Amino acid sequence: MNWDEFAHWGKHISDWSAEYHKTLRDRPVRAQTAVGETAAQLPTAPPEGAEAMDAIMADFERIVMPGITHWQHPRFFAYFPANAAPPSMLAEQLVNTVASQCMLWQTSPAATEVEGVMVDWLRQALGLAEGFTGVIQDSASSATLSAVLTMRERATGYTGNRDGLSDKGHLRIYCSTEVHSSIDRACWVAGIGQANLVKIPTTGPMYGMDAVALQAAIRADIALGHTPAGIIAITGGTGIGGSDSLGPILEVARAHDLYTHLDAAWAGSAMICPEYRDEFWADVDGFDSIVFNPHKWLGAQFDCSVQFLRDAAPQLNTLKIEPEYLKTTGDAVTNYSEWTIPLGRRFRALKIWFLIRSYGLEGLRLRIRNHVKWAQELCEEIRTLDGFEIVTEPILSLFSFRCAGDDEMQQRLVDALNDDGRIYLTQGAFEGQKIIRFQVGQFDATRDDVMMAHKVIKEVWEQIK
Numbered sequence: 001m002n003w004d005e006f007a008h009w010g011k012h013i014s015d016w017s018a019e020y021h022k023t024l025r026d027r028p029v030r031a032q033t034a035v036g037e038t039a040a041q042l043p044t045a046p047p048e049g050a051e052a053m054d055a056i057m058a059d060f061e062r063i064v065m066p067g068i069t070h071w072q073h074p075r076f077f078a079y080f081p082a083n084a085a086p087p088s089m090l091a092e093q094l095v096n097t098v099a100s101q102c103m104l105w106q107t108s109p110a111a112t113e114v115e116g117v118m119v120d121w122l123r124q125a126l127g128l129a130e131g132f133t134g135v136i137q138d139s140a141s142s143a144t145l146s147a148v149l150t151m152r153e154r155a156t157g158y159t160g161n162r163d164g165l166s167d168k169g170h171l172r173i174y175c176s177t178e179v180h181s182s183i184d185r186a187c188w189v190a191g192i193g194q195a196n197l198v199k200i201p202t203t204g205p206m207y208g209m210d211a212v213a214l215q216a217a218i219r220a221d222i223a224l225g226h227t228p229a230g231i232i233a234i235t236g237g238t239g240i241g242g243s244d245s246l247g248p249i250l251e252v253a254r255a256h257d258l259y260t261h262l263d264a265a266w267a268g269s270a271m272i273c274p275e276y277r278d279e280f281w282a283d284v285d286g287f288d289s290i291v292f293n294p295h296k297w298l299g300a301q302f303d304c305s306v307q308f309l310r311d312a313a314p315q316l317n318t319l320k321i322e323p324e325y326l327k328t329t330g331d332a333v334t335n336y337s338e339w340t341i342p343l344g345r346r347f348r349a350l351k352i353w354f355l356i357r358s359y360g361l362e363g364l365r366l367r368i369r370n371h372v373k374w375a376q377e378l379c380e381e382i383r384t385l386d387g388f389e390i391v392t393e394p395i396l397s398l399f400s401f402r403c404a405g406d407d408e409m410q411q412r413l414v415d416a417l418n419d420d421g422r423i424y425l426t427q428g429a430f431e432g433q434k435i436i437r438f439q440v441g442q443f444d445a446t447r448d449d450v451m452m453a454h455k456v457i458k459e460v461w462e463q464i465k
């Protein structure tokens with residue numbers, strides 16, 4: 001492909017993209033294709049000869065698009081949002097074009113320096129104390145793994161990487177029962193093991209970790225000769241939004257000199273609104289590591305996960321490796337690949353710069369405040385629906401409900417709603433029962449989009465009950 005053809009197709013795809021977004025409301029939210037349907041339309045072997053771009057593009061529309069679930073659909077209420085605001089998409093197009101590897105300062109000084117400033121803009125936006133630095137990772141899972149590795153190394157006097165773990169006994173990590181599965185997986189791959197991830201029961205209206213039970217569990221582990229290594233707290237758990245009360249957990253951590261990590265992957269974005277901080281983030285500045293995903297609620301296209309560090313040294317002592325070919329000479333610089341597990345890095349900060357400048361923090365706050373308000377309004381509507389009960393009240397913009405009937409009936413309703421296509425919801429679990437989750441957070445959602453869910457749920461329920 002030459003650059004004139006590239007320009008032609010670039011314009012075509014840009015027009016196609018705008019049209020796609022303008023007509024998104026008319027499409028079913030969840031893909032309606034059957035298992036294997038897409039693969040069956042692809043040739044089983046790669047072509048030997050070149051094919052024309054118009055044929056490739058036509059097949060993209062014909063074969064691929066029907067099998068896409070529309071995450072940017074304004075009536076996407078499943079999982080959590082993965083918002084891609086238009087300015088962040090444009091920034092990604094530029095990043096795709098320049099296609100730099102941003103592993104070291106010298107491999108693209110601007111990428112490193114914009115990243116440093118964007119992490120600090122976001123620190124201020126979230127109301128975190130001065131002194132936090134940070135790094136942009138691909139996902140919260142990677143940031144949490146980095147933190148767990150840091151817990152491991154710190155608790156073993158930084159000997160785990162060197163000597164292995166065979167003589168380290170039982171390193172123990174603590175979290176609540178409401179955490180995301182990425183915490184379990186981080187403990188698996190860090191060599192801690194599922195059996196040494198201690199899940200503490202929750203208490204109170206926010207389903208936060210019981211700090212008294214946490215203290216007791218740590219004391220019991222020490223009595224058994226185990227080595228407590230760290231605590232992982234959560235703001236906005238995936239199931240129902242469970243959020244820990246941070247101060248009491250930090251007190252326990254300090255008493256036992258434990259490293260602390262806070263997973264706010266979803267709910268962290270809401271902390272750009274100062275009014276939520278007292279309830280969710282009192283004492284947050286005491287955490288050693290905090291992760292939140294601008295690629296969820298805030299609007300920075302996937303992938304974009306920010307990890308803040310109160311002191312970067314423990315993580316650098318854990319992950320930094322400097323073979324000769326990566327050494328840089330001259331003035332001291334930040335090389336962000338030393339802060340993370342992968343060496344290669346995309347230029348992710350650019351989309352944050354485009355996003356924040358295009359909307360201003362006030363524009364982003366307005367969306368989040370609306371989402372929280374509309375989720376509460378819809379929750380009240382569903383509460384009055386015959387045969388329905390609210391199981392967990394809204395935590396920010398997430399609540400859960402059940403229809404009359406057993407767990408199988410909940411799944412039938414979810415599947416029927418998603419087959420209907422006007423809205424998209426997913427199920428979850430709470431206290432041993434299946435629940436139906438509802439979260440509001442799509443960037444372009446309007447109040448009408450949200451309130452329409454009431455009508456759709458009512459209609460579909462009448463058909464299947």
Ligand SMILES: *Cc1c(COP(=O)(O)O)cnc(C)c1O
Pocket residue numbers: 080138139140141142180182236237238263264265266293305
């Ligand atoms: C989404 C989510 C994660 C995982 O985020 P990734 O960036 O996909 O790894 C972890 N924790 C919570 C609370 C989440 O909502």
